[in-house]
Amino acid sequence: MTSNGALAGQTAFVTGGSGGIGGASAERLVRDGAAVLLMARDASRLASQRDALLAAYPHAQVDVHAGDACQEDDVRAALAAAFALRGRLDIVVPTVGGGGGFRPLLSYESAQFRAVLELNVMSTFLAVRHGAPLMANGGAIVCLSATSARRAIANLAAAAAAKGAIESFVLAAAEELAVMNIRVNAVRPGLTTSGNTAALRQGGIIEQYVAQTPLASSHQQAGTPQNVADTIRYLAGPESSWVTGQSIAVDGGMELRRHPQLDIDKIDERNADQVLK
DSSP, X not given: OXXXXXXXXXXXXXESTTSHXXXXXXXXXXXXXXXXXXXXXXXXXXXXXHHHHHHHSTTOOEEXXXXXXXXXXXXXXXXXHHHHHHTOOOEEEEOOOOOSOSBOGGXXXXXXXXXXXXXXXXXXXXXXXXXXXXXXXXXXEEEEOOGGGTSOOTTBHHHHXXXXXXXXXXXXXXXXXXXXXXXXXXXXXXXXXXXXXXXXXXXXXXXXXHHTSHHHHHHTSOBOHHHHHHHHHHHHSGGGTTOOSOEEEESTTGGGSOOOOOOGGGSOGGGOOOOOO
């Protein structure tokens, strides 16, 4: 971190802060000078993430708040703690999402489908609803969508519905919050390898994906959390000051084609609650 980084003096709030994309996003924001508060449910994983960031950037301001991003009181308390770091809030990055796993549409119980919508849509809404009023200096909100919002993906109906709702929400929020000089955008990852993709390694699922994705096939790898975090950092910073209401695909060109055909029958159902981000 440098005192004259592009985000110096600013404060960021990141939900899902113990996850791959959330943690990578926090690192990119800290690197450019932002103070960051990470929120997630697992206090021990949050503490580990904070310690890793401070080891890499000893002079950074990094704090954590254990709580549920779908619980209003938890979100408001975490946002208050973020604001207290520097007496301001400039960047909100709600990364909580996923859920549902690979499941045929007609196999969902209503409670299962509702839970996926709640996890993705309400966690995003609450961060924006209670974060925006604290952004007196304007700022940037960067939400997390997924390629399933734009491309038909069999057996991910709940996740697709949830991410599609987030994309529509981003448009409405960008329109309404522009008067406050708050920009609202989204990042739309394709398959992103992180700690929660173990099930997708069964039966060569990731290899199938890589073989059918333009840049992934030439690089011999799927996307990384850092790929996504770089775009989140762009949308959070001054470089994108004239950008709002957009959703940017970070997918190795997957959306140039139809979604890869995956042999999901080889995924162990006990570990199938993974996300094609």
